[in-house]
Amino acid sequence: MICEQCEREFHVGCLRKKMNNDLRALPEHKWFCGAQCKKIHSTLQTFVAKGDLELPETVGKILKKKFKGKASKPSQTYSNMKWRILKPNSNSEDNGALLTRVKTILEEQFPELALRKVDGSLDERLIHTMVFGEKIDRHDFFGMHSAVLMIKSEIVCVGIFRVFGEEVAELPLVATEKDNEKKGYCKALLLCMEDLLSTLQVKTLILPSASSMKAMWKRKFWFKNLKKKQLEKYTDNYQKIMPFEDTIVLHKLIHKS
Known part of the structure; x- marks a missing residue:
């Protein structure tokens, strides 16, 4: 089962x-x-069905601080900002178009990302497969969701994630649209996602990081190194956690709501 x-x-x-x-x-x-997995599944479905969501209050405070002293008025930027959870096969009319945009942004930022298959060959359809919850080789991405941050209905930042029950969630990929980098949108989206994970009572968020980006994740987003034994425990219990070559797995504890 x-x-x-x-x-x-x-x-x-x-x-x-x-x-x-x-x-x-x-x-x-x-x-x-168990009851907790059933509750998490139901809550995620509810978030997907809601469509556009207001940003949590904590996100607004951070954005106002980010835009302080700049030409853009923070009140205008914040009022036009929404976020959303997407899932393949959702009944929403714009779901397919939004997921396609998520795929495009990720492919622009990770142009060389591919999956090494069992036979040693590389499959360049990895991002498409993850975003649309499909299967490739021995990897099944059925449980993947996408989180997007939008300004006036235009996606500016995206992340794909999967919740493995209450113990851990993974965030394999996150990216900001190229014309909107260095505006605090990645931090805003991650805070939205952390608020969601807190609601779901998930304990830990993990992500793979390139060595060159590790310091940034630690300094700006408060992630820490994940000990080898703990990673082995996660991968033993949740064998579908996505492995990436030449990356370091970081983690962050999720505060209870």
């Missing part, structure tokens, strides 16, 4: 012994390993 949210695999015998779950037949609908 595979949990719809954390994507961990469970043997039916183990469910009976350790979790008091006397499963006698395959469930007809989605199956969750």
